[in-house]
Amino acid sequence: MPASTKKGNKFSLDNLSSQEYKSIAQKHEPKRSIFKNCILAFLIGGAICLLGQAIQQAFMALFDMSTQEASSPTVAVLIIISVILTSCGVYDKFAQVAGAGTAVPVTGFANSMCSAALEHKAEGYVLGVGANMFKLAGSVIVFGTVAAFFVGLVYAIFGLEGVHHQ
């Protein structure tokens, strides 16, 4: 209960502090089901990764590729699928259920670029598509690069050479 009613003062919106108001407002907000969201994100995100693995195995079996050789075309196929689903207006509806499950895999990255490109086509190819395509994906690249730099720094300082396992 807000303090003002305890003191017996007349309730007034002008005297209501932001803290007191938040405690009133929070009572009426539906709970966000974090547990359910985590489970759905895990299952759907996992399913996307499983699909990726299947595509990779298919490339390896059909085209006689090594694991590493198959990884680039696998990512390309996932991106194409995501772009098609985005263009058909399905990916965002899927994402409402999946949450992080569709945002974290490479398909989410493709969706962020494709959706921005579609949205800003109205402003032309240079000022619209070109300038806005990385509107959301840009921060992923920036902070991904920064994180990679610091990880590299740790490797350099502690002498742990980044050995690629074939």
Place this chain on the structure above:
Amino acid sequence: MRLKGQTWEFQAKPRILASATVVGPEEGQGPLASDFDYIYDNLEINEKTWEKAERKLLEQASQLAVVKAGLTKEKIQFFVGGDLMNQIISSTFAARTLGAPYLGVFGACSTSMESLALAALLVDSGAAELVLAGTTSHNCTAEKQFRYPTEYGSQKPPTAQYTVTGSGCGIVGKKGNGPVIARATIGRVMDLGIKDPFNMGAAMAPAAADTIEAHFRDTGLTPGHYDLVVTGDLASVGLPIAKELLQKAGVRMEQTKFGDCGLMVYDMQKQTYVRAGGSGCGCSAVVTYGHLLKKMTNKELKKVLVVATGALLSPLSYQQGESIPCIAHAVALEMED
């Protein structure tokens, strides 16, 4: 006009002579579908860009209102309108098509009643005989400007609201039988520190409560005077908060029916993608100019207070961590016996 506090009491009986609403497909699937004049079956409104679509809704609603009033557009002396876009560009383009002298106003989603109150004031004061008030919003232009690209896959929290695709217009004059605009209360900006743009209902509830309290304080009326009090777009989160605030403030809203346009425009059981409910300039506009006016003309409702709520944020202000300043404007519509 008599001024009492922040409320205008109109003496010369300005009326809504005619009104028109044009909506998108999702509103057409809602429970008020039969109250709208025109329903598009595609979100693009047969246009190439979302912005053109939003403008077309207003152009058509204004033209329809003019036709329904039995007028020609040359007879409209002023157009008072606004929308949610930067520089209220949709209304400006619609005003270009209409050709009438234009007063652009911005009150975010409260623009519907802000423009109607101003139109009534112009007519009441004798500054004009026929004024068109109108506003428009489109789900995708709002998403594009305020949130993310429309096809971006982000998970919306249950407090999020869904911008109505639709436009509503009313023509205010003195001669005719339409509902009288009896009084209007102009709101002040309220900000109780809510920063989450996906929780507009909680941000706007204090503004609605403040304006409703002011309305009854200024006029000396009680909530029971009205058959219905509706807020603009508080939706399922904001409406109960406003009810609690008003109850604490001693405004006896239980004397009347107290609803919200954002909960009326969609089927809340079936159209679950709207999350907490409808929002946007178009929300209170299509519900008022479509549904409520029809009920008033049919004598199902006699006295209605529409309290349109607006979140006056900009994409920059919330990115810079500012809280959301909100406002609400109330207009009282009354049928004569």
